[in-house]
Amino acid sequence: MKDLTQGSIAGHLVSLAVPTAAGMLFQTLYYFVDLYFVAALGDAAVAGVSAAGNVMFIVLALTQVLGVGTVALISHAVGRKDQQDANLVFNQSLLIAALCGLIVIVAGYLMAGPYLQAVAADEATIEAGKAYLYWFFPGLALQFALVSMSSALRGTGIVKPTMVVQVLTVLLNTALAPVLIAGWGTGYAMGVAGAGLASTISIAAGVVLLSVYFGRLEKYVSFHPEQWQPRVAVWRRMLSVGLPAGGEFALMFLYTAITYWAIRDFGAAAQAGFGIGSRIMQGIFMPAMAIAFVVAPIAGQNYGAKRMERVRETFRVASVQCVSVMLAVMVLCQWRPEALVAFFSKDPEVIRVGALFLHLISWNFVMSGLIFTCSGLFQALGNTVPALLSSASRLLVYAVPLMWLTSQPGYQIEHVWYLSIAASAVQAVISVTLLRKQMRLQLGLPATQPA
Template sequence: MKDLTQGPIVRHIVSMAVPIALGMIFQTLYYLVDLYFVAHLGDAAIAGVGAAGNIMFIVMGLTQVLGVGTVALISHAVGRKDQPEANLIFNQSIVLSGVCGLITLVGGYAITHTYMAAVAADEQALAAGQTYLYWFLPGMALQFALVSMGSALRGTGIVQPTMVVQVVTVVLNIVLAPILIAGWGTGYAMGVAGAGLASTIALVAAVVTLSLYFIRLEKYVSFHPEQWRPRMHAWKRMLAVGLPSGGEFLLLFVFMGVIYWCIRDFGATAQAGFGIGSRVMQSIFLPVMAIAFAAGPIAGQNFGARHPERVRETFRKAVLISVVIMAILTLLAHVSPELLVGGFTDDPAVRTVAATFLAITSWNFVSQGIIFTCSSMFQGLGDTRPALISTGSRVLTFALPAIWMSSQPWFEIHHLWYLSVATVTFQAVLSWLLLRSQFKRRLATISPVAVPA
C-alpha cells in the first residue's frame, strides 16, 4: 500500500501516471498490432474488425462499473486506514468479476450476428467482424477479473505490477499475431479469427500472472475465499459508484455506433478510415488518460482521509498537466495526421479518411483532457453521476444532429467530425461546472484534519 495522503501531489501523479501510461501504451500496442496485420487482409476486414471492436465499449462499460467502484471504495478505505474493509471490497469485486464475465460470454455470442448486421457496410465486413468477435469474446470475459485486480492495486496506490503484466501479455500478443493472423512459420493463416484468438490467449496469460502476484506477493489486499460469499451491501455500494461510469461507456458505444451507422453508405473504405483514425486517436490520448487514472485514487485516498484541500489540489495539478500535454498532441495531430495513420494502410482513400478525421478532431483534444480529469475526480469523490450526465449531453447533442445530417443530400463525412468538436467542447464546460458543484457539496461534508509532521 502507498499512502497518497502525504507528500507532494505532483510527485504522486507522476509516479503513478508513468507506469500507468507505459502499461496503457503496451495495451494499445496489443490492438495496433492486430490492426496492422488485419489491415493487410483488405478493407472489408478492417471495417469488420473496427465495427466489431466497437462492442468493446459495452465490455469496457461493464468493467468500468466494477473497476471504478473498486478503486473508489478501496481508496476511501485506505485513506481511513481500514484494511479489513479494503479486503472485503476486493474479494467481493472478484466475485462480481466472475458474474460479469459469464454474462458477457453468453450475451456476446447471442447478439454478435444481430449487432454486426446492423452496422457492417457489406456482407464481407459482417463476416469478418462476426468471426473476430467469436474468437475474442472469451478474452473480453476475462477482462473483468483483470480489471478487478488492477483496480484494487490502483486504489492502494500500487500500479507497477499491473504495468508489468500488461507488458508481458502484449509481447505475447505481438508474437502470436503474425503467427495466427498471417500464418508466419506455420503456413496456416487464420485471418481475423487469429486476431481474436491471439488477444484471448494474451488475456488468459494476464489473468493467470496477476493472480499469481496476489497469491505470492500482495499483502494489503489479498484473496480470502471466506469472503467470496456474495455480500449485497458491498455490491450495492460498488454499483452505486460504478454504474454511472459504466453508463458513460455504454453511451460511448451508442456514440460510436451512430457514427458507423451514419457513414455506412460511404462503404467499407470510409468505415476502415474511421476505424484506423479512432484507434490512433485513442492511442494519442493515453498519456492524459494515465494522468486521469492517477488522479482518481489520489483524490479518493485524500477524500477518505478528510483532506479537502488536497483533493482540490489534485484536480488543479492534474488538469494543468493534462491541458499542456493535449495542446502539444493537438499540434502533432493537426500538422502531421498522415504520418500518424500512414503505417496502417496502403489504400490512399482509407488514409485520407483517417487523416482528415484526426486533423479535424484534434481541435477537441484539450477539451477531452479536461473531461478525462473531471471524470476521474468524480470517481475519487465517490459520486460518478455527474460524469454520466456530462457524457449523456455529448451523445444527445451529437447523435440527433448527426442522424439528421446523414439524411441530407449535402452530407459529407467531415461534417460529423466538426460536429464532434463542438459537442466535446460543450461537454468539457459542463464537466467543469458539475465538478465545481461537487466540490462545494461533497467537500463541505468533510472537515480538514491536521496533517502529521
Template sequence: MKDLTQGSIPKHLIAMAIPMMVGMFVQTLYFLVDLYFVGKLGGAALAGLSLAGNAMFLIFALTQILNVGTAAAISHAVGRKDKIDANLIFNQSMMASSIVGIIVCIAGYFGASSYLNMVSQDLDTVGAGLSYLNWFIPCMALQFVMVSISAALRGTGVVKPTMLVQMISIIINIILSPILIEGWGTGYAMGIAGAGFASSISVVCAVIILCFYFKKSEKYISVDFSLWRPNTASLKKISSIGLPAGGEFFLMFIYMGMIYWLIQRFGADAQAGFGLGSRIMQSLFLPAMALAFAAPAVAGQNFGAEKFIRVRETFKWSAILTCSLMLILTLVCLYQAEFLVKGFVDEPEVVLISAVFLQMICWNFIPSGLVFTCSGMFQSLGNTWPALISTGTRLISFAVPALWLSQQSDFTIENLWHLSVITVCIQAAVSFYLLRREFRLRLPKEGEGNEIDLEAEKVNIMT
C-alpha cells in the same frame, strides 16, 4: 499499500502515471501492430475489426462499473485505515466479476451476428467482424477478473505490478499477432481471426500471472472465498459509484455505433477509415489518460482522510498535466495526420478518410483532456453521476443534429467530425461546471473542518 495523503501531489501523480504510461505505450504498440497486420488484409477486414472493436465499449461499460466502484471504495477504506472493509469490497468485486464474465461470454456468442448486421450492410465486413469476435469473446469475458484485481491494487496506491502484467500480456499479443494472422513460422494464416485469438491468449496469461502475484505477494488485500457470499451493502457501494461510470462507456458504445450506422451509406472504406482513425486517436490518448487515471487514487485517499485542500490540488495538477499532453497530440495530428495513417493500409481512400478525420477531430483533444480529469475526480469523490450526465449531454447534442444532417441532400462525413468537436467542447464545459458544484457541496472551504494548514500544505506540494 502506499499512503498518498502525505507528500507532493504532482510527484504522486507522476509516480503513479509513469508505470501506467509505460504500460499504455506498450498497449499503443499493440494497437498499431494489430492495425498494421489487419490493415494488410484489406478495407473489409479493417472495417470488420473496427466494428467488432466497438463492441469493446459495451464491455468497457460493464468493467468500468467494477473498475471505478472497486478502486474508489477501496481508496476510501484505505484513507480511513479500514483494512477489513477494503478486503470485503475486493472479494465482492471478484465474485461479481466472475459471474458477469460468464454471462458476457454466453451473450457474446449468441448476439455477435445480430450486432454486426445492424451496423453494416457489407457482407465481407460482417463476415470479417464475426470471424474476429468468435476468437475475441474469451478476451472480453476475462477482462472482468483482470479489471477487479487491477482496480483493487490501484485503490491501495499500487500500480507497478498490474502495469508489468499488462505489459507482459501486450508483448505476448504483439508476438502472437503476426504468427497467427499471417502464419509466420507456422505456414497457417488465420487472418483476422488470428488477431482475436492472440488477444484471448494474452489475457489468459495476464490473469494467471495476476493471480500468482496475489497469492505470493499482496498483503493488504487478498482473495478470501469466505467473503464471496453476496454482501448487499458492499455491492451497493461498488455499484452506486461504478454504475454511472459504466453508463458513460455505454453511451460511448451507442455514440460510436451511431456513427458507424450513419456512415455505412458511404461504404466499407468510410467505415474502415473512421475505424482506423479512431484506433489511432485512442492510442494517442493513452499517455494522457494515464495521468487522469492516477488522479482518483490520489484524490480518493485524501478525500477519505478529509484532506480536502489536497483533493483540490490533485485536480489542478492533473488538469495541467493532462491538457498539456493533449496540446502536443493536437499539434501532431494537425501536421502529421497522413504520416500516422498511411503505414497501416494501402488503400488511398481509406488513408484519406482517416487523415482528414484526425486533422479535424484533434481540435477536441484538449477539451477531452479536461473531461478525463473531471471524470477521475468524480470517481475520487464517490459520485460518478455528474460524469454520466456530462456524457449524456454530449450524446444528445450530437445525435439530434447528426440525424437531421443525415437527411440532407448535401450530407458529408465531415459534417459528423465538425459536430463531434463542438459537442466535446460542450461536454467539457458541463463536466467542469458539475465538478465545481461537487467541490462546493462535498469539500469544506479552506480552513474549515479537519483540513490541514494551507501554508504547510503548499510547502509540502513544492517539496
C-alpha cells in the same frame, strides 16, 4: 500499499501516471498489432475488426462499473486505514468479475451477428467482424478478473505490477499475431479470427500472472475465499459509484455505433479510415488518460482521510498536466495526420478519411483532457452521476443533429467530425460546471488564505 495522503501531489501524479501510461500504451498496442496484420487482409477485414472492436465499449462499460467501484471504495478504505474493508471490497469485486464474465460470453455470442448487421457496410465486413469476435469473446470475459485485480492495486496506490503484466501480455500478443493471423511458421493463416485468438490467449496469460502476484507478493489486499459469498451491502456501495461510470462507456459505445451508422454509405474504405483514426486517437490519448486514471486513487485516499484541500490540489495539478499533454498531441495530429494513418494502410481513400478525422477531431483534445480529469475527481468523490449526465449531453448534442444531417443532399463525412467537436465542447463546459458544484457540496469552501 502506498500512502497518497502525504507528500507532493504533483510527484504522486507523475510517479503513478508514468507506469500507468506505459501499461496503457502497451495495452493499446494489442489493437495496433492486430490492426497492422489485419490491414494486409483488405478494407473489409479492417472495417469488420474496427466495427467489432466497438463491442469493447460495452465490455469496458461493465468493467468500468467494476473497476471504478473497486478503486473508489478501496482508496477511501486506505485513507481511513481500514484494511478489513479494503479486503472485503476486493474479494467481492472478484465475485462480480466472475458473474460479469459469464454474462459477456452468453450475450456476446447471441448478439454479435445482429449488431454487425446493423452497422457494417457490406457482407464481407459482417463476416470479418463475426470471425474476430467469436475468438475474442473469451478474452473479453477474462478482462473482468484483470480489471478487478488491477483496480484493487490502483486503489492502494500500486500500479507497477499491472504495468509489468500489461507489457508481458502485449509482447505475447505481438509474437502470436503474425503466427495466428498470417500463418508465419505454421502455414495456417486464421485471418481476423487469429487476431481475436491472439488477444484472448494474451489476456488469459495476464490473469494468471496477476493471480500469481496476489498469491505470493501482495499483502494489503489478498484472496480470502471466505469472503466470496455475495454481500449485498458491498455490491450496493460498489454499484452506486460504478454504475454511472459504466453508463459513460455505454454511451461511448452508442456514440461510436452511431458514427459507423452515419458513415456506412461512404463505403468500407471510409469505415476503415475512421476505425484506424479512432485507434490512433485512443493510443495518443494514453498519457492524458493515465493522469486521469491516477487522479481517482490520489484524490480518493485524501477524501477518505478528510484532507479536502489536497483533493482540490489534485484537480488543479492534474488539469494542468492533462491539458499540456493534449496540446502536444493536438499539434502532432495537425501537422502530419496522414503519416500516422499510412502506417496501417496504403489505400488512398482510407488514408484520406483517417487523416481528415484526426486533423479535425484533434480540436477536441484539450477539452477531452479536462473531461478525463473531471471524471477522475467524480470517481474519487464517490459520485459519478454528474459524469454520466455530461456524457449524455454530448450524445444528445451529437446524435440528434447527425440523424438529420444524413438525410440532407449536401451531407459530407467531415460534417460528422465538426458536429463531434461541438458536442465535446458542450460536454467539457457541463463537466467542469458540475464538478465545481460537487466539490462545494462535498469538500466545503476552500480554506481562506491569510492576508
